[in-house]
Amino acid sequence: MATVEKAPRRTTEHKGIKMALHATHRDAGTVTVVDLSGRITLGDGSALLRKTIRGLLDDQRTQILLNLADVDYIDSSGIGELVSAFMGVKNRNGNLKLLHLTKKVRDLLQITKLFTVFDVYTDEGTAIRSFD
Amino acid sequence: MAEAAGFGEDDCYRIGMSVREGVINAFHYGNQERPEKKIHLVVDLTADKMIIHVLDEGTGFKLSEVPDPLAEENLLSTSGRGIFLMRAFMDEFDVVPGKTGGAEIVMSKKLPAPGSSPPNGDGGKSAAPHHGA
Numbered sequence: 001m002a003t004v005e006k007a008p009r010r011t012t013e014h015k016g017i018k019m020a021l022h023a024t025h026r027d028a029g030t031v032t033v034v035d036l037s038g039r040i041t042l043g044d045g046s047a048l049l050r051k052t053i054r055g056l057l058d059d060q061r062t063q064i065l066l067n068l069a070d071v072d073y074i075d076s077s078g079i080g081e082l083v084s085a086f087m088g089v090k091n092r093n094g095n096l097k098l099l100h101l102t103k104k105v106r107d108l109l110q111i112t113k114l115f116t117v118f119d120v121y122t123d124e125g126t127a128i129r130s131f132d
Numbered sequence: 133m134a135e136a137a138g139f140g141e142d143d144c145y146r147i148g149m150s151v152r153e154g155v156i157n158a159f160h161y162g163n164q165e166r167p168e169k170k171i172h173l174v175v176d177l178t179a180d181k182m183i184i185h186v187l188d189e190g191t192g193f194k195l196s197e198v199p200d201p202l203a204e205e206n207l208l209s210t211s212g213r214g215i216f217l218m219r220a221f222m223d224e225f226d227v228v229p230g231k232t233g234g235a236e237i238v239m240s241k242k243l244p245a246p247g248s249s250p251p252n253g254d255g256g257k258s259a260a261p262h263h264g265a
Contacts, residue, residue, distance in 0.1 A: 076214040
């Protein structure tokens with residue numbers, strides 16, 4: 001198993017404002033792991049995900065792994081935001097992959113046929129190595 | 133409300149998601165996000181099912197004209213999955229002309245048989261929702 005040096009976590013949440021979604025990101029070599037927790041829904045949740053992805057792309061971070069282990073709820077707007085993120089990264093010749101889906105999120109991606117669109121992993125090391 | 137009616141955790145999630153999607157649909161597509169327009173939400177609890185009505189004050193729409201989000205050309209669309217999720221999560225789903233001229237979403241879920249669905253369990257069903265028509 002490859003050893004991955006983890007950079008300190010950096011938060012992209014606005015301080016002092018409680019948001020439905022919390023996002024931090026850390027570097028694992030050329031891959032950026034985005035740890036999300038909470039809900040990706042219409043409004044702040046979708047907006048924070050969009051802002052996070054845009055920020056990473058602006059920093060030329062185009063190999064992105066979204067860790068959804070602590071995302072317990074996604075609505076149709078959140079699904080759309082995931083697709084938007086996927087397409088945005090792809091348009092920059094990058095890759096966006098998913099890690100640790102909860103059962104509810106996995107079921108949602110399956111019934112919307114998006115499970116086959118995204119690369120989905122259950123192990124972080126394997127997911128990070130898949131970008132090589 | 134769904135929990136009080138006897139639905140298990142997974143069905144409560146499905147019903148809650150459907151109500152949320154219905155209201156968002158009414159606000160965004162029906163009322164065009166105009167704050168002076170109302171959304172009417174009615175929940176009927178009958179002997180055998182929970183029926184939810186979501187009525188907007190827009191111009192209405194035909195269910196047959198809603199694009200299929202599973203179609204190849206729509207698979208990577210960033211919107212248009214709300215109706216699909218409601219149809220998938222509920223037992224019955226329809227859109228009828230509303231009394232105010234807008235669209236009225238009518239969707240229902242059968243009540244679990246007594247003793248068949250633990251309050252916080254999965255009710256003996258897979259969490260993967262079935263597909264509606």
